[in-house]
Amino acid sequence: MTVPLLSLRGISKSYGQNRANQAIDLDVAPKSIHAVLGENGAGKSTLMKVIYGVEQPDSGAVIWEGEPLSLASPAQARRKGIGMVFQHFSLFETLTVVENTQLVVPGRKAELADAIGKLGRDFGLEVDPLAHVHTLSVGERQRVEIIRCLLTNPKLLILDEPTSVLPPQSVERLFETLRRLRDGGVSILFISHKLEEIRAICDRATILRGGCVTGHVDPRKHDAHDLARMMIGRDMPEPLPALPISGGEKRLEIIGLDYRPDDPFAMPLSTLSLTVRSGEILGIAGISGNGQSELASLISGEVVLPGEQCERIYMMGKDVSTLNAAARRQLGFAFVPEDRLGRGAVPEMSLTQNSLLTAHPLNLLRYGLVDEPKAMTFTNECIRQYDVRTPGPGVEAGSLSGGNLQKFIVGREIMLSPKLLFIAQPTWGVDIGAASAIRRRLVGLRNEGMAILIISEELEELFELCDFIQVLHHGVLSPALVTRDTRPEDIGRYMIGAHSSQEKASA
Numbered sequence: 001m002t003v004p005l006l007s008l009r010g011i012s013k014s015y016g017q018n019r020a021n022q023a024i025d026l027d028v029a030p031k032s033i034h035a036v037l038g039e040n041g042a043g044k045s046t047l048m049k050v051i052y053g054v055e056q057p058d059s060g061a062v063i064w065e066g067e068p069l070s071l072a073s074p075a076q077a078r079r080k081g082i083g084m085v086f087q088h089f090s091l092f093e094t095l096t097v098v099e100n101t102q103l104v105v106p107g108r109k110a111e112l113a114d115a116i117g118k119l120g121r122d123f124g125l126e127v128d129p130l131a132h133v134h135t136l137s138v139g140e141r142q143r144v145e146i147i148r149c150l151l152t153n154p155k156l157l158i159l160d161e162p163t164s165v166l167p168p169q170s171v172e173r174l175f176e177t178l179r180r181l182r183d184g185g186v187s188i189l190f191i192s193h194k195l196e197e198i199r200a201i202c203d204r205a206t207i208l209r210g211g212c213v214t215g216h217v218d219p220r221k222h223d224a225h226d227l228a229r230m231m232i233g234r235d236m237p238e239p240l241p242a243l244p245i246s247g248g249e250k251r252l253e254i255i256g257l258d259y260r261p262d263d264p265f266a267m268p269l270s271t272l273s274l275t276v277r278s279g280e281i282l283g284i285a286g287i288s289g290n291g292q293s294e295l296a297s298l299i300s301g302e303v304v305l306p307g308e309q310c311e312r313i314y315m316m317g318k319d320v321s322t323l324n325a326a327a328r329r330q331l332g333f334a335f336v337p338e339d340r341l342g343r344g345a346v347p348e349m350s351l352t353q354n355s356l357l358t359a360h361p362l363n364l365l366r367y368g369l370v371d372e373p374k375a376m377t378f379t380n381e382c383i384r385q386y387d388v389r390t391p392g393p394g395v396e397a398g399s400l401s402g403g404n405l406q407k408f409i410v411g412r413e414i415m416l417s418p419k420l421l422f423i424a425q426p427t428w429g430v431d432i433g434a435a436s437a438i439r440r441r442l443v444g445l446r447n448e449g450m451a452i453l454i455i456s457e458e459l460e461e462l463f464e465l466c467d468f469i470q471v472l473h474h475g476v477l478s479p480a481l482v483t484r485d486t487r488p489e490d491i492g493r494y495m496i497g498a499h500s501s502q503e504k505a506s507a
């Protein structure tokens, strides 16, 4: 048998009482694409951090090309030929793309900018090398991370949910890249919750549940249902059928919104209109960077329109164009931003304190002071209802696994019982069991009359959830398409701007 590129033997790692990895064995063969799958909090990211030298195991051995290896830092791992793209980005916001690259890859700026441009063109990872990272969307930031890693020529490339923010067109291109890299001798450790992707690209898969390995399989020999069962230990629930559209009252209306951001890298929005009624789900499709974050901050109230631009955004029938986020929330609006660490939650604060950020109007304050028992009860209820895997409400939000934090934020906002719920990327990084639970919940709320607006890059998700879909491209919104009469290819054409304005007018 060929010597594995990487072997793990009995790796264990705990955070306090939390046993994130328990006696993990795993072999990554040369020239293979190896999936690691498991529910949120199963221990995948922790294991990858051990391999990349971010965390040191409490016990067990890492063997690299047949030799024992002890890694004190990621820099050491990179020197050995191990590269990693994280689920949470590690870019400096105030630096440009090329400056961020220079921190990891030696070279002159101009050469690196050329190399970034070339990789972008070859692999569909286009990004402006001179753009400042704070101006980039989440999707673009991930592209930078992937490019930066590829520039270090790794022998083992660890990708933590690399496709979660890529537009569908780029996923297949990324896969071609990964296959090419594998054929050229690079092994890839691939973490994903998308079982069909794992079946399409991986030749081995290791399944984790509760910090332990529950199986090593060839994913091509199992269907997605089988893999899901191994991962979550039970069958998946069926999606909830949507009731017929109610034609209810308008809860969100945007009329001819024009917006020119101060930031020269941000996307201007032009004559944008949409309506979401009670008992409806409207989805905004599109590749990130086409105005999604600008639109989201205008709807959430994080950015308020200038005084002369009133009568553009209505919520619950009231002109909110110049109202701030708090005033909009008072009308019954709730919002889950795509950036869960930073804007959705404060990582250094406990879950209970994070509950208070938006849920304080639910009588969680008394005489201006926090009503601790009530705040804790609310948080415990959110943890229970949304199956957030965590030791309790007192832990810091930043210590939760990515998917569990997402479940917590979505749960917190839904528990406000808003009249209008706006969610960006509802199931980003959430495992398939929890994602289907969140989708069922959203359809249930819609059936009960909530108005829901979703921004998602996942077409499948939009098709499963939405009554109507509009596509955002270059700051322009397509007409509302009735989902059941629309094919993914139609949406795809709008996504790349292949519809003329003539067609749009008559579509």
Ligand SMILES: Nc1ncnc2c1ncn2[C@@H]1O[C@H](COP(=O)(O)OP(=O)(O)OP(=O)(O)O)[C@@H](O)[C@H]1O
Pocket (backbone or CB within 6 Å): 015, 018, 019, 020, 038, 039, 040, 041, 042, 043, 044, 045, 046, 047, 087, 389, 390, 398, 399, 400, 401, 402, 403, 404, 429, 431
């Ligand atoms: N820095 C930390 N401090 C405390 N607990 C942690 C820390 N990092 C991870 N954990 C805990 O370890 C467990 C495994 O988390 P990990 O992030 O490895 O899961 P995961 O499988 O990658 O999940 P996801 O799919 O949601 O990203 C979780 O219970 C998590 O809360």
